[in-house]
Amino acid sequence: MNLRQLILPISVTALLAATAVTVFRFxxxxxxxxxxxxxxxxxxxxxxxxxxxxxxxxxxxxxGKLNFxxxxxxxxxxxxxxxINDPIYPRYVVQDVVKLPSTLKMEDLTMRHxxxxxxxxxxxxxxxxxxxxxxxxVYKNNDLFLSINAEKFFVMEEQEPYVGIAADFLFLNAFKxxxxxxxxxRLSLQANGNKLYRLYNTDRFAYSATHxxxxxxxxxxxxxxxxxxxxxxxxxxxxSETIIDICSKDKGLRSTFFSESGAVDFYILNGPKxxxxxxxxxxxxxxxxxPPLFALGYxxxxxxxxxxxxxxxxxxxxxxxxxxxxxxxxxxDYTDDKKYFTxxxxxxxxxxRLLKFxxxxxxxxxxxxxxxxxxxxxxxxxxxxxxxxxxxKNPNGTMFTAKCWPGTSSWIDFLNPKARQFYxxxxxxxxxxxxxxxxxxxxxxxxxxIKENTIPKNVLHYGNWKHRDVHNLYGFYQTMATYQGLLNxxxxxPFVLTRAHFAGSQRFAAVWTGDxxxxxxxxxxxxxxxxxASLAGFSLCGADIGGFVKHPDDELLQRWYQLGxxxxxxxxxxNRNVPRREPYLYDKSIQQRIRFSLQQRYKHLLHWYTLFxxxxxxxxxxxxxxxxxxxxxxxxxxLDNEFLVGxxxxxxxxxxxxxxxxxxxxxxGENEVWYYVENSTSHKYTGNVYFTMSVEMNTIPxxxxxxxxxxxxxxxxxxxxDFLDGCSLTLYIFCNVKASASGTxxxxxxxxxxxxxKKYTYxxxxxxxxxxxxxxxxxxxxxxxxxxxxxxxxxxxxxDVHGVALKIDGMFKDDxxxxxVKEIDCIQIENLDINIGQDFILTLxx
Numbered sequence: 078m079n080l081r082q083l084i085l086p087i088s089v090t091a092l093l094a095a096t097a098v099t100v101f102r103f104x105x106x107x108x109x110x111x112x113x114x115x116x117x118x119x120x121x122x123x124x125x126x127x128x129x130x131x132x133x134x135x136x137x138x139x140x141g142k143l144n145f146x147x148x149x150x151x152x153x154x155x156x157x158x159x160x161i162n163d164p165i166y167p168r169y170v171v172q173d174v175v176k177l178p179s180t181l182k183m184e185d186l187t188m189r190h191x192x193x194x195x196x197x198x199x200x201x202x203x204x205x206x207x208x209x210x211x212x213x214x215v216y217k218n219n220d221l222f223l224s225i226n227a228e229k230f231f232v233m234e235e236q237e238p239y240v241g242i243a244a245d246f247l248f249l250n251a252f253k254x255x256x257x258x259x260x261x262x263r264l265s266l267q268a269n270g271n272k273l274y275r276l277y278n279t280d281r282f283a284y285s286a287t288h289x290x291x292x293x294x295x296x297x298x299x300x301x302x303x304x305x306x307x308x309x310x311x312x313x314x315x316x317s318e319t320i321i322d323i324c325s326k327d328k329g330l331r332s333t334f335f336s337e338s339g340a341v342d343f344y345i346l347n348g349p350k351x352x353x354x355x356x357x358x359x360x361x362x363x364x365x366x367x368p369p370l371f372a373l374g375y376x377x378x379x380x381x382x383x384x385x386x387x388x389x390x391x392x393x394x395x396x397x398x399x400x401x402x403x404x405x406x407x408x409x410d411y412t413d414d415k416k417y418f419t420x421x422x423x424x425x426x427x428x429x430r431l432l433k434f435x436x437x438x439x440x441x442x443x444x445x446x447x448x449x450x451x452x453x454x455x456x457x458x459x460x461x462x463x464x465x466x467x468x469x470k471n472p473n474g475t476m477f478t479a480k481c482w483p484g485t486s487s488w489i490d491f492l493n494p495k496a497r498q499f500y501x502x503x504x505x506x507x508x509x510x511x512x513x514x515x516x517x518x519x520x521x522x523x524x525x526x527i528k529e530n531t532i533p534k535n536v537l538h539y540g541n542w543k544h545r546d547v548h549n550l551y552g553f554y555q556t557m558a559t560y561q562g563l564l565n566x567x568x569x570x571p572f573v574l575t576r577a578h579f580a581g582s583q584r585f586a587a588v589w590t591g592d593x594x595x596x597x598x599x600x601x602x603x604x605x606x607x608x609x610a611s612l613a614g615f616s617l618c619g620a621d622i623g624g625f626v627k628h629p630d631d632e633l634l635q636r637w638y639q640l641g642x643x644x645x646x647x648x649x650x651x652n653r654n655v656p657r658r659e660p661y662l663y664d665k666s667i668q669q670r671i672r673f674s675l676q677q678r679y680k681h682l683l684h685w686y687t688l689f690x691x692x693x694x695x696x697x698x699x700x701x702x703x704x705x706x707x708x709x710x711x712x713x714x715x716l717d718n719e720f721l722v723g724x725x726x727x728x729x730x731x732x733x734x735x736x737x738x739x740x741x742x743x744x745x746g747e748n749e750v751w752y753y754v755e756n757s758t759s760h761k762y763t764g765n766v767y768f769t770m771s772v773e774m775n776t777i778p779x780x781x782x783x784x785x786x787x788x789x790x791x792x793x794x795x796x797x798x799d800f801l802d803g804c805s806l807t808l809y810i811f812c813n814v815k816a817s818a819s820g821t822x823x824x825x826x827x828x829x830x831x832x833x834x835k836k837y838t839y840x841x842x843x844x845x846x847x848x849x850x851x852x853x854x855x856x857x858x859x860x861x862x863x864x865x866x867x868x869x870x871x872x873x874x875x876x877d878v879h880g881v882a883l884k885i886d887g888m889f890k891d892d893x894x895x896x897x898v899k900e901i902d903c904i905q906i907e908n909l910d911i912n913i914g915q916d917f918i919l920t921l922x923x
Contacts, residue, residue, distance in 0.1 A: 110241045110337045111273070111320045119229040121210040127188060127195055132181040134188060134197055138211060143235055151186070151199045152179045152344075155357050157215070159225075161341040163235065168242075168340035169546035171314045173557070174581040175344070176363045202347075217347060222249050222307045230333050233341065242341050245333040247326065248302030248309050253714055254323050254330055255303060255351075255704075256310075258613050259295030259578070259590070261286050264605040264702050264717035266300070270324035277318040278549050278577045280523030280530050281591065283626040286598035294521060294591045295578040296549040297613050301346075301354050302330050303704070303714075310346030310354035312361060312580060315339045316550040337534075338546050351708050352697075355612055359696040363584040365616045367693045369570045370797045370827035371403040371441055372587065372617070373685045375675050376648040377659065378406030378443075380625075384424040385411075385431040391659060392438055398661035398668065401675050401795050404441035406516065406648070415483035416456050417446045418507045432510040439798035441512045443572070447519040448491070448555050451483035458503065462489060467496035469544070470537045477536050480525040488522055488532060491554035492547060493539035497561070504562030514572040515559050517586065520552035521577045552577025553585075560585035568829045574646075578615070587617035587646050595624030595655075600637055601732040605717035607644050608702045616692050616699040619646030628655040631667055632734060632774070638674040639777045640730040643722055645685070645699055647678060670775060677777065680789045681726075682797060683806070683822060688723045690823040690832075690839075699723065707744040710765070716742060725785035725811075725820070727751065729770070729778040738769045741778060750783030752811050752872050759872055759902040783873060784813030786820030786842040788866075801827060805867035806913070810844050812873035818844040824913065825858055838862065840913060847876070849919040856914065866911040869919070871904040878904050880922040885915050 120140055124147060127136035133150040138161055150158045156177070162168050181199070188197045197204040205214040213225035223246060225231075230245035254266040257274050261284060266274070272289075276296035284293060298313040300321070313319065317337040324331045334343075346357040377395070382388045388405050395402040413419040420428045435442050450459050450468075462468055468487040469477045478485050490496050504515070523530055534545035556575045563571030575586035582588070590606050593599040603620035610618040622641045623629045628651075629637065638660075641647050651658050660671040678685075688699045698705065701721040703713035719729040719742065729741045743751045745764030753760045762768070762780070770778055781787065788806045810818050825837035838858040843850050849869065871878075878897060883890045898905040911917050 108275075108318065108320060108337075110239070110318070111335045113239060114232055114234070114241045114243045114335050117232050117234075121229065122231060124195060124206055124208040124211055129183065129186055129188060132179055132183055132186060134186065136195075143233070145233060149197060149204065150179055151181045151202065152177050152361070153181075154200055155347045155353070156361060157202070157204070157345040157347070159213075159341075159343055159345070161233065163233070163340075166235070168240065169316070169338065169542050170340045170342055171316050171550065174314065174553070174579065175361055176581070176584075177361045215345060217349075220307075222347075223247070223309055223345060224249065228331065228333075231341075240338045241336065242315070242339065243333060243335045244341060244343070245331055246311060247329055247331045248304070249329045250307060251302035251304040251309065251330040252325070253303040254300055254332065255612060256297070256300040256609065257321060258297045258610045258615065259293040259588075259606065260289050260291070260609075261293065261602050261606065262289035262609070263715065264608055264704075265715045266323055268323040268325045268330055270322060274321040274323070275318070276321070276549065278521040278531075278552060278579075280519065280521050283592060283594050286594070286596065286602040294576045295582075295588060295610075297578070297580045297615075298334070299358060299580060299613050300332055301351060301612065302332065303351060303708075304329070306349065308348040308351045308354055308708075310348065310358055312344040312346070312358065314342040314344065314580070316547050316579065317545055318548065338543070351705055355614075355698060355705070356696045359614045362581040362614055364614070364693050364696055365583045365689065367570065367690055367832060368587070368617060369572055370682070370686055370800070372572045373645065373682060373689070374403035374647070374797045375401055375678060376404045376406060376443070377402055378648055378650040379408070379657070380651070380653045381408035381410035383410055385427065388431060389434055392435065392440060394659065394661045396438070396795065399793065400660050400672055401679050401793070402440060403796055404443050404514070405435065406443045406445075406650075408445050409447070409482055411444060414451070416451050416453065416458070418458055418503050429510075432512060436510070436512045439796050441514060441572075442510070443514045443516050443574070445516045445518050446559070447482065447517070448522050448551070449481040449483065449486035449488055449519065449524065452478055452485045452487055453483075459487070461499065462487070462496070465495065465499055467493060467499060469532065472535050472537060474537075477532065479527055479532075481519070481523070486524070488524075489555075490538050491551060491558060492542065496539070497554060497558040500555075500558040501562035501565065504559065505565050508563060508566055511567055511569055515563065516574045517552065517556050517559055518576050520555045520575060522551050549579050553579040553582050556582060556585040568831070570828060570830060580613070583615045583617070587619075588615050589618065589646055589648070590620040592625045593621055595627040595629035595633060597633060597732065597734055599624055600633065600640065601718065603644070604640070604720060604730070604732070605702075607700060608717060608720055611645075611698040611700050612702070612705070616689070617645050619644045619648060621648060621650035623649060623651060623658055625650055625652050626655075627652075628658070631663070634658065634663075635667060635670045635674075635774060636731050638671045640728075640732075642674045642678040642777075643700075643726075643728040643730070643779070673775075674777065676793055679794050679797070680791065681722075681787070683790065683800065683824070684723070684787050686827070687821055687823040691821070703744050710744050712742060712765070713744055725782045725787060727780040727782065729780070731772055731776065731778070736772065738771050739778065740767060741770050742767050743780065745782075748814050750811070750813055750873060751780040752783065753778070753780050754809075754872070757900065757903075761873060761902075781809065781811045781872075783811050784818050786810045786818050786844065788820070788822045788842075791867075797827065801863065803863035803865070805865050808842060808849075808866060808869045810849065810869060810871045810874075812844065812871070816844070816874060816876070821854075822913065824862060824864065838914065844871075847921045849921070851911075851913075851915075851917050853916055862912060862914045864913045866909055866913060867907070868909060869906040871906070872902060874904055874921075876921070877923055878921045881906060882920040882922060883909070884918040884920075885911060886917075
């Protein structure tokens with residue numbers, strides 16, 4: 078393959094010293110390739126020689142002597158794929174991200190010519206292409222919803238070192254844009270045309286929470302253009318540095334993508350609703366696999382726990398102070414001189430004993446493994462990678478080296494399938510314990526003392542591709558190999574956390590918001606960052622509790638725990654140069670508030686688990702901005718300081734210092750009911766109402782939506798494993814205006830892949846016409862479970878209840894132990910003792 082070798086250098090604008098390492102601050106909107114593409118003369122491209130081959134329309138795109146190959150196909154009735162590449166000097170095409178095959182039959186695709194237009198039809202779609210200037214009009218049911226190349230920004234450079242590409246998209250009648258994780262940005266993207274969003278995976282230590290256009294650790298080139306009647310998604314499948322310009326127009330929203338290299342390759346998600354495009358994206362790039370239950374509990378991390386005795390001590394103190402905990406995390410200092418897949422023989426002399434200790438405590442261990450490999454001829458990973466030719470190379474063919482945590486290091490070339498297989502196999506011998514899981518960090522890839530703090534763009538990868546072509550895929554491929562390596566042990570679902578990510582990374586790893594700072598700005602911005610990630614398919618997302626950099630004051634730390642308990646990934650984490658902040662180190666009043674937040678998480682943990690099962694099966698995000706559920710409500714278009722957990726819980730965190738009240742918006746209209754439950758009392762509200770809510774340090778504003786049933790574990794637990802040892806559930810039933818409600822519960826063994834063999838239990842709960850019932854949608858997790866429904870709390874039920882009649886598996890049960898407690902706001906039914914393996918009907922008697 079004859080590829081050019083030259084590349085433009087990237088300018089550096091500032092320097093920042095942090096943790097004794099030179100770190101470059103380099104963000105600049107006007108990147109050289111962007112300036113060049115923006116100023117390029119708009120010479121029209123022409124479409125010629127169109128034909129249908131198999132399930133694809135193929136044509137030539139020409140400009141003077143340049144000749145490119147154009148292809149258009151439909152993956153299904155909702156997703157369109159367009160690609161333009163160079164047949165002589167092929168551009169890099171992203172692989173392994175899109176998982177949805179085309180279901181199109183050849184006879185379903187037709188084309189016809191009309192003067193200088195080509196019409197391509199498939200079911201309800203009609204695509205009209207102006208063959209003389211390559212403007213593409215996309216219709217569905219005769220309604221135009223997207224125009225491509227309307228402003229003639231389409232370009233494909235074809236002279237090394239300049240091989241940039243660009244294309245503009247006009248979303249008709251759209252007026253809001255969402256997407257483009259990862260940025261420290263509000264939910265709704267700015268569309269003023271003055272600021273540009275950069276996608277370039279970057280190690281941004283202590284990044285700003287108020288500079289939303291700076292590139293961060295993830296680069297997901299996905300946008301949703303929202304309109305009242307039509308929301309359209311666009312996945313720009315390009316892994317080189319990319320700049321996105323979003324601008325409001327009279328006819329809608331224009332978004333222009335500029336990429337430094339690669340093929341023009343994009344997918345159009347037709348919607349028409351926001352819920353539809355979110356689902357279509359997850360169909361395209363994959364869902365988060367069902368995580369093991371422990372992944373949804375609380376994790377404790379620090380850079381670093383320096384000895385295995387320190388890890389043991391932290392675990393013991395969590396027990397001593399009655400804080401629930403799932404796992405202890407070990408940063409780079411557990412290794413032998415920063416050599417991954419090793420243990421420090423002095424400070425971690427007996428890792429098997431450590432892992433056995435944690436296993437006996439029903440806890441897990443998560444260790445960090447970075448992609449840089451210490452250059453050391455006595456280090457087995459280095460010598461085997463060198464022997465296998467698995468490292469990235471300089472343009473002259475020598476092995477690329479640079480400075481990172483171990484000193485002089487080399488980087489595994491994860492684009493090489495053999496290198497990925499070798500890397501996966503490393504986990505087989507290292508991860509012998511069932512409780513050991515992996516954290517992939519520094520995989521942007523990050524390094525020291527080089528511009529951009531990453532591998533230079535002219536470094537070569539497998540297939541002779543330059544790093545500039547594949548930069549944003551590097552972390553994707555590392556986590557793919559890590560996940561595969563963990564799959565090869567036992568029958569245990571892997572848990573992987575990654576810092577760098579691209580579209581599709583959600584299939585392999587959880588993500589977080591990176592090296593945030595202990596500030597109120599970072600607390601606040603973590604909400605829209607996680608909501609944007611969730612809309613893009615990354616449902617398992619969170620932020621470091623308290624902030625990784627600097628040290629939070631007591632108020633900020635408590636508010637962060639209160640918020641973190643309601644985001645999917647829940648981890649306390651801190652840097653090495655700040656005071657320790659494990660919860661038990663604080664005074665009793667602070668401990669109690671943190672403990673309450675942790676228990677709030679564990680009370681709802683089976684509900685979280687059910688939501689992740691339903692994400693896996695329905696592709697609905699786990700945490701959701703209000704716009705997802707209430708797209709008709711103009712009040713929630715930009716609302717990102719409150720959010721939904723599933724469709725039934727509304728979280729309104731306190732995000733400001735020393736406030737005595739917060740403004741709350743409850744959506745849904747006058748027929749929607751919301752409940753705020755505090756201790757033994759509850760307050761009932763209707764939707765579409767703004768109100769001011771008084772708060773103090775114990776307040777966690779959480780509202781439950783009428784019409785839903787949520788199973789809650791009332792008693793304190795030490796970890797998620799306690800649930801399968803036997804726990805008691807309380808069904809919280811929140812009535813809607815029709816005095817009805819429903820909910821679900823999913824249960825399996827919480828760790829294995831047996832659920833793929835349908836070994837699980839899935840239950841639907843209902844309240845209808847004075848009857849509360851459970852029905853097994855699927856029952857194949859043992860004949861009986863150790864989980865018992867002990868009681869019911871019924872809110873908003875306006876009829877008198879003087880007794881109950883209980884039928885279990887079709888048989889009436891006369892149980893004198895059942896007690897009914899009537900309160901002003903709630904009817905409690907206690908001492909039920911119903912095994913969740915049994916169907917029941919509980920009739921409320923007047």
